[in-house]
Amino acid sequence: MAGAGNSRRASEGSRYSRTKTADHDRRTYTYIDGTAVRKLDVQTQPEKIQESESAQVSLNTRRNRERALQMNLGYVLFLTAAAVITVFVCVNFLQLRAKNTLLQEEVASLEAELDSAVLEKASEYNRVMNGIDLEYIKDVATNELGMRQATSDQIVYYEVEDGDYVRQYSEVPEE
Numbered sequence: 408m409a410g411a412g413n414s415r416r417a418s419e420g421s422r423y424s425r426t427k428t429a430d431h432d433r434r435t436y437t438y439i440d441g442t443a444v445r446k447l448d449v450q451t452q453p454e455k456i457q458e459s460e461s462a463q464v465s466l467n468t469r470r471n472r473e474r475a476l477q478m479n480l481g482y483v484l485f486l487t488a489a490a491v492i493t494v495f496v497c498v499n500f501l502q503l504r505a506k507n508t509l510l511q512e513e514v515a516s517l518e519a520e521l522d523s524a525v526l527e528k529a530s531e532y533n534r535v536m537n538g539i540d541l542e543y544i545k546d547v548a549t550n551e552l553g554m555r556q557a558t559s560d561q562i563v564y565y566e567v568e569d570g571d572y573v574r575q576y577s578e579v580p581e582e
Contacts, residue, residue: 478486548554563579 565579
């Protein structure tokens, strides 16, 4: 190859060597790693070596390179399938994002409706409670309907196991 002779010479003083050829000015830059040499070794290279390099490439090598650069049917089908799957996933993702946005807007409108219903209920409750005169109710109950305050012998106490609420399915037994 082009820098093979230079790299052999460079490797005599070092264990590891790398050769980089710059065709634009026909020089070989040899970077040598190791403990012996730390400087850039610049050498000119004759044109004959570069021309012989292209002549050394065999016909089979050229054909292999051409085949490697061509796309066969399997590769095209694979790329097409990958593109279709990618487009499908992207479209589904965008549809889900749009649906999510619509649902968020619906949730926001329902929350606003709930808030207005709660405020309306609270204002109606306050209006009803302000319209009740407990003294008038007590006066009507005792004077017109003949009701009396409960006495201590009319009050029955009992224990509740659950503690939240009581359902009464029948009359409370008297002891």
